[in-house]
Amino acid sequence: MTDTGAGTAPPVGDGQDGALLSARNVSKIFGGLVAVEDVTFEIPERSIVSIIGPNGAGKTTFFNMLTGLYKPSYGSISFAGRNITGRRPDRIMKDGMARTFQNIRLFGTMSAVENVMVGQHSRMGAGLFGSILRVPRVGREERAVTEKAHEVLSYVGIREEHHDTLSVNLSYGEQRRLEIARALASDPKLLLLDEPTAGMNPQESAELTDFMHKVRDERGLTILLIEHDMQVVMGVSERITVLDHGLKIAEGTPEQVRENPRVIEAYLGKQGAAEAEAGAAKRAQPGQPGQGSDGET
Amino acid sequence: MMAVAVEQRPEGKLKTDPRTLAALAVALVVTLWMASEIEMSIFMAIVLWAIIAVRTIFHENELVNRLTVVAFVVWAIALPFFHDEGAGFIEDATLALAYAVMALGLNIIVGFAGLLDLGYVAFYALGALTAGWFMSGFFVNAGGGEGVSLFVGEPASTLPGIHFNFLIVLIIAVCVTTIAGMLIGLPTLRLRGDYIAIVTLAFGEIVGRIVINGDQIIIGGEKLTNGRQGITPIDKIDLPFLEPFKSLDLRPWYFVALGLVVLVLFVNYRLRDSRLGRAWIALREDEVAAASMGVPLVKTKLLAYGTGAAFGGLSGVFLGSYLNTVNADQFQFSFSIFVLAMVILGGLGSIEGVMLGAVVLTFINFNFIPDVFNDYPSKIGLDFDLTELSFGIFGFLLVIMMVLRPEGLIPERRRKLELKEGIGVGDTELGTTETMFEAKA
Numbered sequence: 001m002t003d004t005g006a007g008t009a010p011p012v013g014d015g016q017d018g019a020l021l022s023a024r025n026v027s028k029i030f031g032g033l034v035a036v037e038d039v040t041f042e043i044p045e046r047s048i049v050s051i052i053g054p055n056g057a058g059k060t061t062f063f064n065m066l067t068g069l070y071k072p073s074y075g076s077i078s079f080a081g082r083n084i085t086g087r088r089p090d091r092i093m094k095d096g097m098a099r100t101f102q103n104i105r106l107f108g109t110m111s112a113v114e115n116v117m118v119g120q121h122s123r124m125g126a127g128l129f130g131s132i133l134r135v136p137r138v139g140r141e142e143r144a145v146t147e148k149a150h151e152v153l154s155y156v157g158i159r160e161e162h163h164d165t166l167s168v169n170l171s172y173g174e175q176r177r178l179e180i181a182r183a184l185a186s187d188p189k190l191l192l193l194d195e196p197t198a199g200m201n202p203q204e205s206a207e208l209t210d211f212m213h214k215v216r217d218e219r220g221l222t223i224l225l226i227e228h229d230m231q232v233v234m235g236v237s238e239r240i241t242v243l244d245h246g247l248k249i250a251e252g253t254p255e256q257v258r259e260n261p262r263v264i265e266a267y268l269g270k271q272g273a274a275e276a277e278a279g280a281a282k283r284a285q286p287g288q289p290g291q292g293s294d295g296e297t
Numbered sequence: 298m299m300a301v302a303v304e305q306r307p308e309g310k311l312k313t314d315p316r317t318l319a320a321l322a323v324a325l326v327v328t329l330w331m332a333s334e335i336e337m338s339i340f341m342a343i344v345l346w347a348i349i350a351v352r353t354i355f356h357e358n359e360l361v362n363r364l365t366v367v368a369f370v371v372w373a374i375a376l377p378f379f380h381d382e383g384a385g386f387i388e389d390a391t392l393a394l395a396y397a398v399m400a401l402g403l404n405i406i407v408g409f410a411g412l413l414d415l416g417y418v419a420f421y422a423l424g425a426l427t428a429g430w431f432m433s434g435f436f437v438n439a440g441g442g443e444g445v446s447l448f449v450g451e452p453a454s455t456l457p458g459i460h461f462n463f464l465i466v467l468i469i470a471v472c473v474t475t476i477a478g479m480l481i482g483l484p485t486l487r488l489r490g491d492y493i494a495i496v497t498l499a500f501g502e503i504v505g506r507i508v509i510n511g512d513q514i515i516i517g518g519e520k521l522t523n524g525r526q527g528i529t530p531i532d533k534i535d536l537p538f539l540e541p542f543k544s545l546d547l548r549p550w551y552f553v554a555l556g557l558v559v560l561v562l563f564v565n566y567r568l569r570d571s572r573l574g575r576a577w578i579a580l581r582e583d584e585v586a587a588a589s590m591g592v593p594l595v596k597t598k599l600l601a602y603g604t605g606a607a608f609g610g611l612s613g614v615f616l617g618s619y620l621n622t623v624n625a626d627q628f629q630f631s632f633s634i635f636v637l638a639m640v641i642l643g644g645l646g647s648i649e650g651v652m653l654g655a656v657v658l659t660f661i662n663f664n665f666i667p668d669v670f671n672d673y674p675s676k677i678g679l680d681f682d683l684t685e686l687s688f689g690i691f692g693f694l695l696v697i698m699m700v701l702r703p704e705g706l707i708p709e710r711r712r713k714l715e716l717k718e719g720i721g722v723g724d725t726e727l728g729t730t731e732t733m734f735e736a737k738a
Contacts, residue, residue, distance in 0.1 A: 067589055093591035105586035107579045109711035117572075118579045122591030124572050128600055131571035132564050138571070145572075166711075186591060 020045045020190055020222050021066065021097075026075035028061050028246075035061040037246040038075070043190070048216060048223045050233045052257075053243035054266055059226045060102060062243065063194055066224075067099050068092040080189060094122040098183035099192035102226070104175050108168040112158060112178050115167050116149035119185035149185060156181040156211070173204055184215070191215070193225040197232050205229055209236045234258070242266065313354050321350050334669045335660065337386045338379035344372055373555060377548040387547045389663050391619065394554035395612050397655035400639040401561045401648065402608025407637065408646035408709070409574060410601035411581030413494040416481065416501025417636050420474045420606040422508055422628040424613020427470040429528035429623035432614075434458030436519055450541050453532045463534040463618065470610035477504075478606025482599045489584070501633050509625040527624030531617050550619055557615060558652075561608050565648050568604070577601055578711070631688060635662070638691050642698055644705020653706050661694075662687060 019042040028036040036058040043049050051059050064070040066077060068089035076085045084092055098119070107115050124145060126138040153163050156177040162170060167178055176196060183191055193212075197205040209232050215221050227233045233240060233254070240257045242250040244266040250257050257263055265273040325346050332342035348368050355361040380387050399421060406414045429435055432453075439445045439459045446454040448462035461469070481500045485493045507514070511522025522528065533542040534553060542549045568574045576597045579587040588594050617623045635658065643654025671683045683690070698705070 069585060069589065088593070089588040090591045090593045093589060099589055101586065101589075105583050107582040107586065109582060110575070110578060114575055114578075118575050118587070118592065119590050121572060121576055121579075126572045128568075128573060128604070131573055132567045134567060134571075142571075182590060 018045050019043060021077070021079045021224070023062075023066070023077045024075055026062070026065060026072045026077060028058070028065055028070055029073045034246050036065070036072075036243075039243070039246075039248045041241055041248065041251075043222055043224055046216060046220060046222055047238045048212060048225070048236055050237040050240045051224070051226050051243060052228070052230075052233055052240060056245075057243040057266075058246040059243055060194060061246075063099065063192060063226060066092075067097060067192060090122060093186060093188075096187075096189035097192065098186050098188035098190075100176075100179040100183055100194055100196060102194040102198065104179055106167040106175060106178060106182070109166060111164045111166055112153055112170065112174075112181075113146065113149045113163050115178055115182050116152055116185045117145050119182035120145050120148065123186055152181045152185045153178070156184070157207075172199060176200065176208075180211075184219070187219075188221065190222045190224065193223065193227075195226050195228060197227060197229045202231075205232050208232070212236050317353060321346075321353060324349070335386055335389070335664045336380075336384065338376075341372070341376055341379045348372060374552075377551045382546045382548060384547070387551050389660060391547060391551045391554045392616075392663060393656045393659035394551070394558050395616050395619065396636065396639065396659050397652050398554075398557050398561050398612040398615075399609050399636050400643070400651045400655040401558075401565055402605040402612070403636050404605075404640050404646065404648065404651045405565065405568070405577075405608070406601050406605035407640055408651065409569065409581065410577040410598065412485065412598065412601060413490070413497070414602075414605070415494045415498035415630075415633050415637065416504070417497075417605075417609060418628050418630065418632040419481070419501045419504035420478060420609025421613045421616070421632065421636075422504050423474050423477050424470040424610035425617040425623045425627065426508065426522065426613075427473055427610065428466055428531055428614040428617030429522070431459050431461040431466045431469060432463070432532040432618060433460075433528050433530065433623075435523065435528045438519070448537070449532065449535050452541070453535065460532055463532075463536065463614070466614050467611060470614045471607045474606040474610030474613070475603040478602040478604075479599045481606075482602035486595055486598060498630070498633075501630060505625070505628045505630070508628050511625075522623070522625070525625050527622045527626075529622040529624075531621050531623065534615075534618050544621065554615060554619075557611055561611070562648065562652070564604075569648065573597070573600060634688075635691070638695060641695060642706060644708045646711065647705060647707050647709035650705045650707035650709065657706070658691070661690070666690060 022040075022042040024040055026036060026039050026041075027034065039058075039062060041062075051062065053059050061070065065072045066079075068084070068087050068091070071086045076083060078084060079092070079095060079097055082095065084095065087095075107118060110118070124141055126141055130138045150160075150163055154160065158170075158174055158177055158181065162174060167175060170178060176199075180191075180193070180196070197208055200208065212223055212225075213236070216223055225233075225236075237254055240250075240252065240254055241248060242257060242260070242263050244262075249262045249266060250260045252260070261273060261277070264276055268276055325343075328342050328346045329339065331337070332339050348365050351361065352365040376390065377387050399417065402420070403414060403417045406412050406417075434444070434457050436459050437457050439457070442457055444455070444457040444460060446460040447465060449460045453460040481497060485496045488496060508522050509524055512520050512524035512526070514521040533544070534550070535541045536553075539549070542553075576587065576592045579590065579592055580594065580597055584594065587597075616627075620627075639654040639658045640651050641654070642658060643652065644650030666687050667684050674681050674683060702708075
């Protein structure tokens with residue numbers, strides 16, 4: 001897995017000025033709560049970047065600002081060379097940023113294909129009267145969109161016979177895949193995945209890791225993910241940003257982040273960090289087996 | 298996987314369930330009794346029953362399904378020829394069709410897009426008012442007292458007031474109500490659920506009040522409405538190449554109503570299976586996800602309001618001319634509920650269901666309650682008429698429906714699933730996610 005990542009690393013390197021997405025000093029304040037504070041962040045084109053952090057660190061809030069569901073209180077966000085601060089979510093989607101949700105948010109009473117067709121909404125042109133009269137252009141578009149929906153569903157690994165199944169009746173793993181298919185259907189430049197492996201078993205997580213590499217390489221996508229499963233994060237990410245209490249506390253390659261004492265502290269607490277360090281110093285196995293495995297491993 | 302295959306196979310082969318046959322037999326008896334009570338042609342009632350029976354028994358067969366649809370359309374066209382020109386049954390059937398147009402319009406707003414609208418009567422009122430303004434002698438001073446007319450025949454063209462052709466007024470009404478629908482949509486854009494209902498309810502009331510007090514509102518020397526007195530008479534429909542309609546021959550009226558229903562059905566079906574229809578359903582399911590998937594919320598919601606309202610306007614013009622009056626008493630809150638009850642009774646979002654709901658409730662309201670059952674309470678020694686209870690009866694019917702068949706008479710595929718199998722599935726799934734995640738950590 002890591003090999004694939006390293007193999008395609010060179011083209012990523014030119015992301016210095018070619019950042020696909022960049023957030024500058026972004027903050028979000030809800031009443032008295034500072035959910036995200038002064039975060040500056042960049043994603044180079046065709047890279048896979050992760051945001052990690054303990055629960056309540058502001059990761060999803062940050063995601064929601066990127067996708068336009070929240071307007072940043074301060075700061076600005078630009079995507080593909082355009083300032084998208086405060087832009088409407090559907091416009092941002094049209095600009096080429098698609099996302100999935102932490103708690104699956106499919107359109108439950110629509111079939112898998114229909115879900116993916118909604119994902120293509122922004123790429124379609126049929127209007128009210130065109131749809132009523134079903135002019136040839138609209139008919140062609142419908143056929144193309146349906147065909148593409150099937151194609152994307154197969155691409156994410158949902159079997160043909162489940163394409164017309166209502167999405168609530170799909171298995172959990174397939175629902176996760178369907179969310180990704182729905183996002184991919186719009187041919188985004190940037191794919192945002194919010195905890196895509198939540199609830200998956202280790203094998204499914206490994207499959208998803210491979211899938212992310214595949215999507216990036218075959219479709220030239222850039223991927224940003226929030227993830228708790230450290231195995232996935234360390235395996236797939238080229239860069240990792242760590243948030244804690246709304247602040248960016250670390251950034252770098254997986255190795256750098258793994259070693260960063262502030263990150264260990266954020267995950268294990270001061271005492272845990274001290275113990276982990278002591279444990280490392282002693283070269284003894286685990287300091288705190290139960291907790292230690294949570295952040296690291 | 299296996300389960301799916303096993304479930305699907307046997308149903309096609311199965312012989313008709315004896316319970317279905319029993320239900321059809323009962324339905325025949327009930328149909329015959331109802332037909333005689335509402336003075337419907339017994340022959341046509343039996344034909345209708347036969348069409349439904351064939352469809353019920355052979356519902357697996359695609360060809361039969363199509364043929365029954367054709368048969369049903371032929372039946373609907375032939376219906377008036379089996380009754381007198383002025384039969385009470387045709388009068389009510391025409392009304393039912395006009396209400397079906399409105400129910401189908403409301404279905405787009407409530408059933409497709411999931412925006413609860415309690416003020417639908419406003420669109421009926423605006424449509425009817427358009428008819429009142431442009432198809433009557435209401436503006437006496439128009440054209441210097443000589444009257445203004447456009448594509449209308451002899452009697453109307455010589456009278457004072459504004460007399461436009463029915464089709465032109467339909468177009469004007471569609472424009473007026475679409476704009477009104479979008480206006481009512483605007484303040485609700487930031488709202489959800491119950492709050493939308495309250496705003497639309499207020500809008501319905503405002504329009505109703507304006508119609509009542511319109512005789513006090515003078516704009517450019519002209520009254521806005523005739524208040525409680527109503528604007529009457531309204532011109533009869535005058536279609537090109539046809540004789541002007543008469544109030545005693547109801548057949549042409551029936552056909553115009555049927556034509557409107559067909560038009561509206563066509564639009565409903567086309568929109569349901571389009572980009573816009575999918576966006577509406579996505580919106581109903583999950584607004585945040587829909588927006589994130591590229592559905593523009595404002596535009597999509599406003600289109601739902603606008604389209605739904607336009608149908609209310611169409612029906613309003615027709616009813617104005619058909620009932621020959623535009624009267625403030627027609628535009629009360631209870632009418633919004635009446636139309637909403639049709640949608641809910643038939644099945645939210647289900648086009649066929651809403652049609653059926655409209656026909657059933659119209660006949661209950663205008664036929665069964667006042668004519669058939671009205672004196673039953675007095676027969677058993679109670680001192681009231683059933684008409685006084687009509688809304689109580691509707692409420693009772695809705696409660697019964699909610700208990701026995703909450704998805705409506707002919708449920709929409711999606712709703713059925715939601716209510717029978719519980720879309721809450723998602724929540725339980727989430728529950729397992731949590732536990733799985735905990736366990737893994």
